[in-house]
Each structure stands twice: as structure tokens, then as C-alpha cells.
Amino acid sequence: MNILTTLILALGMSMDAFAAALGKGAVLKQVTLKEALRTGLIFGVIETLTPLIGWGLGIAASKYVMAWDHWIAFVLLTVLGGRMIVGGLRHCNDDDVPPERHGFMVLALTAVATSLDALAVGVGLAFLQVNIVLTAVTIGVSTTIMATTGMLIGRFIGPVLGKWAEILGGVVLVGIGTSILIEHLGLLN
Template identity: 75%
Template sequence: MNLYATLILAFGMSMDAFAAAIGKGASLHRPGLKEALRTGLIFGVIEALTPLIGWGVGIAASRYVMAWDHWVAFILLFILGARMIVEGLRKKVNAPEEAPERHGFWLLASTAVATSLDAMAVGVGLAFLQVNIVTTALAIGASTMIMASAGILLGRFLGPMMGRWAEIFGGLVLIGIGSNILIEHLGLLA
């Protein structure tokens, strides 16, 4: 795989994290660069690890992983999205100061895992190609770190405009990402 193909793959793999990060940033109370970089780092590291795991699994048992990865991603994203929607509905209309300053590590990590399962599936496919998996995984991780950090900062500006609807929107985005993964893998939009 050449440099351009690697960069396109890395950018494509980071788009789910970007969309999820916008929702996460919008639900926070004025997230700064430090929180954006923290979120980007968590998403980026996890997104870099999943193709490596997928590559290893692909060598061992690709058909078993690919049979279930879309269901796992859908269920995780649906649960996280539903949780965000419920939290958004519980918030008072004019209470931006009640928004958290930052998300917990485990919430970000679980969101990152859910949005990176497609990267694991790509890793399974890369096991059958002549690629340097470490370089490819690092490119995916770096791209995801940049895009997730940018998503948090973009969410910072969208959050005040949307108020409590920001978290509801973020939850809907996560459910939409999960549904899209499921629909693509089941071939329902062929």
C-alpha cells in the first residue's frame, strides 16, 4: 500500500471518531485545547491499536471476527448514544454551567473502542495484504488524534448554540454511526 492509500485509509478511519468527538465536545462546558488533546490522544491510541489487534486476529481467525464486529459496534454505540440522550433530556434548559468540564477516561475509551471496531475489521483485511501494519496503524492513530481533537474544539462552539440539545444530538450521532456500521455490514443498502 502506498503513502496516498495509507493516508486516505487513515483519514477514512478517523471520521467516526471526529463525529463522536463533536458530540462529546458539544456536551462539555467550554472544553479547551488540553481537553481536546486528551480526548484526541485517547481516541488516537485506541484507533491505532485496533488495526494491530485486527491484523493479529486476521492471521488467526478472520471469518469469526468479521461475523460479529458490526453487531458489537452497533450495540456499544447504541448504549453510549442512548445514555447521552437520556442525560441530555435530564438537563435543565438554561444550565450550561452544569455541563461537565471533561469526560471520564472510561467513557471516552468505550466510545473510542466502539468507533474503532471498523479499524479492527480493516486490520483483519490488511493481514492478507503486503502492508507494514505498524506504519498503517500509526497513520490511523495520528489521523484520529487530530480529527478527534478538532471535533472536541468544533463541539465547543456548537455546544452553546445547541444548549442541552448538544448532548442529545451527540447521542443520536453515536446511534447513527452504529446503525450505519450495521447496515453496511449486513448489506441492506446495496
């Protein structure tokens, strides 16, 4: 795999993280560069590890991983998105102050859910002659940049959407999960 192919793959793998981070940034009281970088790094590190894990699993048992990755992503993203929607609906009539930052576990679970496609890509890369470490690091750096950018853009969207930003963020997560499931089940072919 050449460097251009690796960069295109990395950009494609980071788009889910961008969309999720956009929603996360929109619901915070104020997104600082420090918080955006923290979120970007959490997403980036997890997105770096998942193709490596997938590569290892691909060598060991690819048919089992590929059979379930889309269901795991769908369930995780739907649960996380559903929580955001319910939380947003509860707060629509309140004068609650938006959170200062998201908890590590919420960000990590969101990152894991959006990076399961990278796990599947890692499985596929196990059957090609690629430098898996370079590819995984490229995907991770791209994801860090995209998630950080998503958080920073989200801070401008949040004030426009107001309390509906959390609901929209939840809908985006559920949409990503549903898209992954539909794509893997081949329902649009």
C-alpha cells in the same frame, strides 16, 4: 499499499471518531486545548491499536472477527448514545452545569466502539503485504488530529445548541452504530 492509499484509509478510519468527538465537545462546559488533546490521544491510541489487533486476529481467525464486529460496534454505540440522549433529556429542564470533562472510561468505550471498523480493516490487511505498524500509526495520528479537531469545533456548537447538544451527540453515536450495522449487513445494496 502506497502512502496516498494509507493516508486516505487513515482519514476514512478517523471520520467516526471526529463525529463522536464533535458531540463530546458540544456537551462540555468549556473545551480547553488540553481536554481536546486528551480526547484526541485516547481516540488515537485506541485507533492505533485496533488495526494491529485486527491484523493479529486476521492471521488467526478472521471469519469469526468479521462476523461479529459490526454487532459489537452497533451495541456499544447505541448504548453510549442512548445514555447521552437520556441524560440530555433529563437535563433539558434543569439548570445543571455542564461537565468540565468526560471520564476516561466513557471516552475509551466511545473510542473502542468507533474504532471497531479499524479492527476489521486490520483483519483485511493481514492478507495484504503492508507495513501494519506504519499503517496503524498513520490511522492513529489521523484519528488524534480529527478527534481533537472535533472536540474544538464542538465547543462552538455546544453554546448554539445549548442543552440539546448532549441529545444530538447521542443521536450521532446511535446513527454511527446503525450505519455500521446497515453497511455490514448489506441492507442498502
